[in-house]
Amino acid sequence: MQISGAQMVIEALIAEGVDTVFGYPGGAIMNVYDEIYKQNSFHHILTRHEQAAVHAAEGYSKASGKVGVALITSGPGFTNAVTGLADAYMDSIPLVVISGQVPMSLIGTDAFQEIDAVGISRSCTKHNYLVTDASDLPRILKEAFYIAASGRPGPVHVDIPKDVTAQIAEFDYSIELNLETYKPHVKGNPRQIKKAMEAIAKAKRPIFYLGGGIVNSNAAYEVRDLVHATGIPAVETFMARGVLSHDDDLLISMLGMHGSYAANMAMSETDLVIGLGARFDDRVTGKLSEFAKNAGVIHVDIDPASISKLVKADFPIVGDVKNVVKEMLESVSLINPTKYEAWRETIRNFEELHPLTYHEDSDRLKPQWVIQRVGELLGDGANISTDVGQHQMWTAQFYPFTRPRQWISSGGLGTMGFGFPAAMGVKVASPDKISINFTGDGSILMNCQELMTAVEKKIPVINIILNNNYLGMVRQWQTLFYNKRHSQTDLSVQPDFVKLAEAFGGIGYRVHTKEEFDAALRDAVEKNIVTFIEVIVERLENVMPMVPAGGSLFNMMLLEKKEKK
Amino acid sequence: MQDESARRVISVIVVNEASVLSRITDLFSGRGYNITSLTVAPIPDSRYSRLTIVTSGSIRVIEQITKQLHKLIPVLKVYEHADLVEKEMALMKFPISENITDIATLCAAYNGKIVNVGDNVFIAMVADEPKRVENLLKIISKYNPKEIVRSGAVALER
Incomplete structure (x- = not known):
């Protein structure tokens, strides 16, 4: 059939069985958004930042095993998405990210919102395409999904100039792919x-x-x-x-x-x-x-x-x-x-x-306790996302994971701001499980605008902010390796996280004790609305044990032993 | 280790499409590999191009380069050459006042000749193994060449 490039994008997504797309519109991608307006085959979730759209697609993909899809505009829309592409590339997450581009006639003229998107994404995608003719689109989109999901998975970026999305051409998605140069080796010798x-x-x-x-x-x-x-x-x-x-x-x-x-x-x-x-x-x-x-x-x-x-x-x-x-x-x-x-x-x-453990020796709650407690209360019933830093390592150490795809975290790139949008994608992919995001007082501010998405689309992510008023992991290294010079890591000045959540229409809790935490978590699960549970935790707790960077595995810094009371 | 800086020649067969050369060079710069020279031209009657890349590194590094090149979607084949015929061309521009007979004789010994003569300058070319070209360029320097351009190596397995 003869349809426009924009319609081809929709038809290809439908043919690939996509049920959710995360994205953010803008000038160069408007033709595609016009077609999204007209269709009912898949959901579009409007995030409040392009980076979050890609992280949400990553979370969706990691929880479901399917290819995640994000849709963004040219220029800043694309550059905002680059962190997500790089994150997916490092962690081998299959994504197809489609960006708008300025019309072909303007490419290379420093046009409004023009950037060499494929030039930028080349080193942080498995493959990328600049589509110069709508008649190539069916093949390119089909290849994009195939390349993303096969072999070692990874993100594929498709950049489509605005005039190509308007161009009418033949659409036939039943074409056989002929990738002579790409044949992943799947059977072991x-x-x-x-x-x-x-x-x-x-x-x-x-x-x-x-x-x-x-x-x-x-x-x-x-x-x-x-x-x-x-x-x-x-x-x-x-x-x-x-x-x-x-x-x-x-x-x-x-x-x-x-x-x-x-x-x-x-x-x-x-x-x-x-x-x-x-x-x-x-x-x-x-x-x-x-x-x-x-x-x-x-x-x-x-x-x-x-x-x-x-x-x-x-x-x-x-x-x-x-x-x-x-x-x-x-x-x-x-x-x-x-x-x-x-x-x-x-x-x-x-x-x-030297068991993996910690000491409950402070007035404030220990972050490890919070993670273990969530494990006791929710266990298999929750999918666990994290941001990046100390809380992330403690979660990896102490959460009682029972199944694959329960654990969603930015490993290779270590992207602060990953957790909340990823946990939204996880919830969309796996609505029957509670979606937890363990985060820190540093990381959560890097995509807290997603409160709006979660409220609007009713995605009840429970964000557990382990607040130590520090960029804890960097602080830990400064304590251990920089003679306690805590350069730019003291986060004593902070927003009121409870009010922040409430300002968007979510729920906020601030907890200091075990009892308060249990009550807040129970309430958050019951209310089924996006929440921030701010847990005031011990400020100077270190992640232990630790192999200092470049050290040998058998030469670990260990948790100090304490007499049991 | 002598191995560390060993010179290697790699041929890469790629789909002849937009930005494929950047994919290759980005891979080298992104992963910190060296490129001594790189030549590229379409393979006649096919949709492929052939790149000849001269690089250096240990066996381990070259193995990684080969594998990483293979991972690029438009790359069909990667050969790391052991036994090959290798040629490089050089063009040299001299002031007309230099001894054209000497230069022509020298170039002839390296599969070359005088290819252009103008009012003020003349141009000579040679085509030989890269090592021999290097050798010639050393000798020729006493004839005050104004400009020299080398093509980079091309190679074929024997």
Whole structure:
């Protein structure tokens, strides 16, 4: 059929099964917004900032496993969205972000709201397109969705000049894609898998190193089967929280800079690292030359460039982790799960020596308690988003995750302001679960305008602000490594968070005690409106344990031991 | 380590489309890899272009470059050459007062000749292995060349 470029955008979104689009209109994208006005096939959620539109699309994608879609205008609309694109790129989140552009005739003339959008997004997207003719649009949009979701997922940006959205051309979405140069490798090499399984059978102290790729490939339940069938203990990366349930006997904990002592020691003492969809990020490995020094490495990843990038793999396996793990399960009888009892005992000893814990030794509430308490009260019933900083690490350490896609956080880019809009996207994708955003007094101000979106669209995100009147994580580093010179991190001057929430039509609570917190959380869940629960917490609490940047995993700063009262 | 600075030649076959060259060069600059020279031209009778990139780095770095290039959507193939025929061209401009016979003889030894003569200057060219071109350019410097332009290397696997 002959339709306009703008209509093609709508038709393509419908054909892709999109039910929600996050966005913000503006001059160059108006033709598309005019078509959105006329249609009833999907919801459009107007965020109050383009960055928030992309983060919401990320949250939606992470919770649902589907491609997230955001729609923005040219110039500042696009540049505001760049942080979201970069965030999605670092965390391999499939997005299609469509931006308006000035008309073709004005490109290159420094026109109003013109910016070289594809030039900017090139280094922070999996792929991008500038559409110069509406007849290319069906193919480009179809490719965009396919590229975003396949292989190692990532954001794809499509920039459409205003005249192209007005241009009439033939629309046929049933075209076959012919991407001769893009063929993701999804099936692992069977011989390599067999060799890897033999290596596991021979190992004395093997360890599963589980990464976020498992969540992306929807392989968590296959991985659980593999872990249980082999009896081999597992550590999770920050991105992999929820792959194993928190109460799984074989789950040690998170590893890395703020990983548990046991997880980091196990990683240091292992003789075989079985990496599944993890990328040996610097926050995980610490000092590379000391990382799992005496161990062989099996590395399963869909991205060949991730393999042997930082740690040399002895058994590289390129493939979708779900396929590979399924194939591993077929020869799992090679492995005798009783064989690792001594190794598991060693790890239990590490856990007993320095358990992941904190001291309740101050008048003010401890932030860790708040997170644990939410876990006790809501547990599996909540999806957990966070912003970035201390609260984020404490949530990763202390929340009792039970399932994949329960945990939504900005890992690679570490984007303050991610949490609230992401939690909105999570709620839209998963309305039956309570959507919590753990945040800090620093982060929440970086997208607090989204209160308006949440009120208008009735998206009842519960924002739990762990308020220590500091940019806590930077303050912690200043305390530890800059001789307590707390440069520009004291946030003693703050808005009234209760009134702030109320000003937009949400609900605010300020709590100082455990009783007040329980009451506020219960009320927030009942009221089912967007809320800020401001929790006044201990100001100088540090995230422990900690591997200082560039240090070795086995050289951790530990929580001071205290006599039990 | 001698390995660290080793010179490598990589050929990349890409879809000949808008901004594909920026994708390649952005990848090099974004990830901190070196480009010594880069040439690009369409492959006859196809929708592809061929880039020849001369770079340097350890085996590990080159492996990463190769993999990262492969990840770019419009990249069809990446070869890191081991056994190859490699050629580079150079054009040199001299004042007319310089010894044209000497220069022509020298250039002839490097598959070259005088290609243009004007009132005040003449231009010579050579086409040879990059190392030999380098060598010639050293020698030729005593004839006071006003300008020199090198094409960058192109290469084919044997």
